[in-house]
Amino acid sequence: MKKIYLDNAATTMIDKKVFSVMEPYLKEDFGNASSLHWFGEKGYEAINKARNQAADFLGCNILEVFFTGSATISDNLAILGVIRKALRQAQGKPHIITSAIEHPAVLETIKHLEKIGEIEATYLPVGKEGVVRAEDVEKNLKENTVLVSIMYANNEIGTVQPIAEIGRLLQTTNYKLKTKIYFHTDAVQAANYLDCNVDKLGVDLLTLSGHKIYGPKGIGVLYKRKGVEIEPIIFGGHQEKGIWPGTENTAGIVGVGEALKNVQRSTAYVQQVEKLRNKLLGGILNSITGTSLNGSRENRLPNNANISFSAVEGESILMALNEKGVAVSTGSACASGSLEPSYVLMALGAGIERAHSSIRFSLGKYNTEKEIDYVLKVLPEIIGRLRKISPLK
Numbered sequence: 001m002k003k004i005y006l007d008n009a010a011t012t013m014i015d016k017k018v019f020s021v022m023e024p025y026l027k028e029d030f031g032n033a034s035s036l037h038w039f040g041e042k043g044y045e046a047i048n049k050a051r052n053q054a055a056d057f058l059g060c061n062i063l064e065v066f067f068t069g070s071a072t073i074s075d076n077l078a079i080l081g082v083i084r085k086a087l088r089q090a091q092g093k094p095h096i097i098t099s100a101i102e103h104p105a106v107l108e109t110i111k112h113l114e115k116i117g118e119i120e121a122t123y124l125p126v127g128k129e130g131v132v133r134a135e136d137v138e139k140n141l142k143e144n145t146v147l148v149s150i151m152y153a154n155n156e157i158g159t160v161q162p163i164a165e166i167g168r169l170l171q172t173t174n175y176k177l178k179t180k181i182y183f184h185t186d187a188v189q190a191a192n193y194l195d196c197n198v199d200k201l202g203v204d205l206l207t208l209s210g211h212k213i214y215g216p217k218g219i220g221v222l223y224k225r226k227g228v229e230i231e232p233i234i235f236g237g238h239q240e241k242g243i244w245p246g247t248e249n250t251a252g253i254v255g256v257g258e259a260l261k262n263v264q265r266s267t268a269y270v271q272q273v274e275k276l277r278n279k280l281l282g283g284i285l286n287s288i289t290g291t292s293l294n295g296s297r298e299n300r301l302p303n304n305a306n307i308s309f310s311a312v313e314g315e316s317i318l319m320a321l322n323e324k325g326v327a328v329s330t331g332s333a334c335a336s337g338s339l340e341p342s343y344v345l346m347a348l349g350a351g352i353e354r355a356h357s358s359i360r361f362s363l364g365k366y367n368t369e370k371e372i373d374y375v376l377k378v379l380p381e382i383i384g385r386l387r388k389i390s391p392l393k
């Protein structure tokens with residue numbers, strides 16, 4: 001059976017080269033990076049190299065790079081860390097600005113803090129294009145705003161947010177009003193395709209994940225600008241300067257470092273991925289009636305096509321494609337299995353039916369034109385068959 005993987009926003013296949021540099025640290029170079037003997041030294045040096053690779057990718061100092069257990073943890077650390085510090089320093093409740101379409105790692109953390117009464121939060125609308133407006137950030141700033149957290153690119157619809165513009169705006173505000181509003185971005189989905197130089201973006205905190213960039217799972221990166229104060233959220237060790245204590249996942253760290261190094265070298269494939277995505281998108285929109293793209297066409301990652309198919313449930317399309325050997329997803333991987341319509345599509349004003357009838361195709365560097373041709377061949381028949389039996393039609 002054919003196996004075509006179009007779910008790269010959920011996770012990516014590990015690059016063979018990345019795997020081969022990790023392998024020794026799972027085998028003969030297994031030492032604890034904190035041990036003072038030769039075995040430990042090997043691990044320590046490997047982590048140091050990976051920290052340099054991450055710093056090169058981000059355009060920052062190695063002292064500003066922290067390795068964590070996942071991007072979910074990095075997002076939590078950024079938000080909870082800043083808020084805990086602010087709660088100890090400020091009078092009154094700190095205020096956070098975020099968007100309505102953040103990944104749950106950001107959104108649920110902020111909602112939790114709001115629910116337990118520790119913060120005030122503003123969830124910016126994104127309009128039908130799925131894009132946050134920098135003016136809206138400015139309009140919603142308050143005296144007690146301590147953090148703005150806006151994702152670089154959305155995991156469901158791939159829309160790209162004006163991070164550099166928001167970064168400049170906040171820097172000017174901080175300078176003029178002598179405030180200290182920190183800016184965090186979740187760059188997990190953007191890292192393969194967009195410039196993540198932290199100075200160009202004007203961010204204070206930035207999140208990355210290993211497994212979305214052809215690296216291993218269970219490893220995250222948190223960039224924290226020098227001088228930005230966050231409180232740890234777990235305790236019990238000196239590792240990562242106490243911000244993420246616990247014995248280092250040396251192989252994972254080596255893997256994410258190598259993956260980040262490879263991203264910098266692979267700009268040529270961005271055009272290749274975009275060409276295939278455009279072929280898929282154009283093919284579907286032209287050959288199947290009742291189809292529409294969700295989110296902005298222009299401000300979008302080159303690998304994402306999130307399409308609604310009127311009168312058909314997204315889950316039925318997913319299952320039918322799966323039978324033909326094609327892996328896609330509905331909404332975000334974390335939300336799959338849930339019967340709730342995608343909150344991201346609802347925030348775009350899509351309406352329940354459209355939000356239930358969407359499929360996310362997310363391409364990657366291993367996809368080929370033949371695979372796209374195959375999807376374009378089998379999909380019209382699938383949609384036609386499902387529409388015939390659909391109670392929604």
Ligand code: PLP
Binds near residue numbers: 211
């Ligand atoms: N942020 C975004 C935008 C994501 O797409 C994901 C993964 O789906 C995460 C955070 C969480 O990443 P991890 O699996 O490393 O916790």
